[in-house]
Amino acid sequence: MAEKKYRVVHYLNQFFAQIGGEAKADIPPFTKEGVVGPGIPLQQALGEEGEIVATVVCGDDYFAENIETAAEKVAESVSPYKPDVFVAGPAFTAGRYGIACGASCAAVGKKLGIPAVTGMYEENPALDLYRKEVYIIPTANSVRGMKEAIPKMASFVRKLGLKQEIGLPQEEGYFPRGIRVNQFVSRTGAERAVDMLLAKLKGEPFQTEYSMPTFERVPPSPAISDLRSATIALVTSGGIVPLGNPDRIEAASASKFAEYNIAGVDNLTPDAYQTCHGGYDPTYANEDPDRVLPLDAMRALEKDGTIGKLYDRYYVTVGNATSVANAQAFGKAIAEKLKAAGVDGVILTST
Amino acid sequence: MHVATIVPISLTVGANRIVPAVAIPYPLGNPALPEDEEKELRLNLVKKALRALQTEVEKQTVFEK
Numbered sequence: 001m002a003e004k005k006y007r008v009v010h011y012l013n014q015f016f017a018q019i020g021g022e023a024k025a026d027i028p029p030f031t032k033e034g035v036v037g038p039g040i041p042l043q044q045a046l047g048e049e050g051e052i053v054a055t056v057v058c059g060d061d062y063f064a065e066n067i068e069t070a071a072e073k074v075a076e077s078v079s080p081y082k083p084d085v086f087v088a089g090p091a092f093t094a095g096r097y098g099i100a101c102g103a104s105c106a107a108v109g110k111k112l113g114i115p116a117v118t119g120m121y122e123e124n125p126a127l128d129l130y131r132k133e134v135y136i137i138p139t140a141n142s143v144r145g146m147k148e149a150i151p152k153m154a155s156f157v158r159k160l161g162l163k164q165e166i167g168l169p170q171e172e173g174y175f176p177r178g179i180r181v182n183q184f185v186s187r188t189g190a191e192r193a194v195d196m197l198l199a200k201l202k203g204e205p206f207q208t209e210y211s212m213p214t215f216e217r218v219p220p221s222p223a224i225s226d227l228r229s230a231t232i233a234l235v236t237s238g239g240i241v242p243l244g245n246p247d248r249i250e251a252a253s254a255s256k257f258a259e260y261n262i263a264g265v266d267n268l269t270p271d272a273y274q275t276c277h278g279g280y281d282p283t284y285a286n287e288d289p290d291r292v293l294p295l296d297a298m299r300a301l302e303k304d305g306t307i308g309k310l311y312d313r314y315y316v317t318v319g320n321a322t323s324v325a326n327a328q329a330f331g332k333a334i335a336e337k338l339k340a341a342g343v344d345g346v347i348l349t350s351t
Numbered sequence: 352m353h354v355a356t357i358v359p360i361s362l363t364v365g366a367n368r369i370v371p372a373v374a375i376p377y378p379l380g381n382p383a384l385p386e387d388e389e390k391e392l393r394l395n396l397v398k399k400a401l402r403a404l405q406t407e408v409e410k411q412t413v414f415e416k
Contacts, residue, residue: 022376025375025376061374061375061376064356064357064375065356065357065374065375067359095357095360096357096375099357099359099360125360125363125364126360128363129359129363216365217365218365218367219367220367220368220407220408220409220410220411221367222407223404223405223406223407223408224404224405225405227401227404227405232401232404238378280375280376281376282376283376284376284377284380284382285376285377287382288380288382290379290380290393291377291378291379291380291382291389291393292377292378292379292380294379294393294396294397296390296393297379297390297393297394297396297397298397300394301394301397301398301401306398306401307401327364345352345401345404346352347352347354347397347400347401347404348352348353348354348366349353349354349355349372349378349379350353350354350355350356350357350360350361350372350378351356351375351376351378
C-alpha cells in the first residue's frame with residue numbers, strides 16, 4: 001500500500017534551471033512541471049516519500065529589481081500545486097539568487113501558509129534579510145558544495161513534508177532565526193551568567209544565551225556644506241576598468257581593487273573602457289561604461305560649477321561573491337587614500 | 352554615498368546615504384532610451400546623489416524620488 005507522497009515545489013534561477021546565463025537574467029517567473037537541474041538530486045534524496053511536482057523559475061535580475069512583485073508572482077505560481085513544502089535554491093554565495101530564494105520562501109510562507117526552506121552560504125547578503133522568517137540551511141560558498149548541500153536540504157524538506165516538529169537551530173542545522181523560546185531551567189540567570197564569566201576568564205568554552213548581532217555600522221559623515229568647492233570621487237564595485245583589465249581584477253571573488261587616472265577624460269567610451277565584472281550581463285556596461293561609472297555626468301557638473309572638482313582618480317573592484325573580509329579591507333584602504341587626498345565626498349556605484 | 356540597485360543589500364552592508372539605481376546591468380543608464388534622454392537620466396541620478404551628500408543624516412537613509 002503506497003502512502004500519499006508529500007508534495008514539493010522547487011524554486012530555481014535561470015542559471016540552475018538551464019535557461020541561460022546573465023543574458024537571461026531578466027526573465028519573469030514561470031513554471032515547469034516536475035524536476036529541473038538541482039531538483040534531480042534533490043528528488044533522489046527525497047526518495048519515495050516526497051515528490052517535486054513543479055519548479056518555479058525566475059531570472060536573478062528580474063527578481064532583485066522587483067523583489068515584492070516577483071515574490072508575489074512566485075507565490076501565485078506555487079499556489080495551484082498545493083504543495084506541502086516549498087524549497088528554494090540552494091543559492092550558495094550568490095546575492096541576487098539568495099534574495100530570490102529568501103523572498104520567495106517568505107512570500108510562500110506568509111501568503112500560502114506553506115512551510116519553506118532554502119540554503120545559502122553564511123556570507124550571502126540575503127541571509128540577514130530573511131533568516132528571521134525563513135529556515136535557511138548553511139551551505140558552502142559555491143556550487144562545488146551542491147553534493148553536501150542536497151542531503152541536508154532534503155532531510156529538512158522531509159521533516160517539513162511529514163509535518164514533524166522542527167527543533168532548535170543547533171539541533172536541526174539551520175541558521176538561528178533570532179527567535180527566543182521560553183524554557184524552564186534549574187539555575188537562575190545570575191548564576192548562569194557568573195558561570196559563563198568564570199569560564200570566559202579561564203579561557204574555557206561557553207555558549208551565550210543571547211548572541212549580539214555583528215553588523216558593522218559606521219556613523220554617517222557630516223553633510224557637505226559647500227558643494228561648489230568640494231572634491232568628489234567616484235568608486236564602483238561594478239568592475240569598470242581600462243580595456244584589457246590591466247590589473248587583472250577577478251570577475252568573481254575579487255582579491256584586489258585598482259586605481260585609475262581619469263584626469264582629462266570626459267566620457268568613458270567602449271574603445272578605452274569595459275567591465276570585468278562576471279556577475280551581470282556586460283552588454284550594456286561595455287556599450288557605455290558611464291552607465292556604471294557616471295564619469296560623463298560628473299564631468300558636466302564639474303564644468304558647470306555644481307561641484308568644485310571631480311577627483312583625478314577612481315577606484316574599482318568587482319562585487320561578485322567577494323568575501324566580506326576582502327570587501328571591508330578594500331573599503332578601508334580606499335577610504336584612507338581618498339581622505340589623504342583631501343576628497344570631500346564619494347559616490348559609490350553598485351550593479 | 353551609495354548608488355545601488357538592490358537597496359536591501361545596501362542597507363544590510365551599512366551604507367548611510369542610499370540612492371536607488373535603475374537596474375543591475377545599468378545602474379545609471381537605460382539602453383531603451385534615446386542617447387540624450389539617457390544622459391539626462393544619469394545626470395539627474397548623479398545630482399540626486401550629490402543632494403544626498405549635502406543632506407545631514409543621523410541614520411541610514413534611502414533618498415527616494
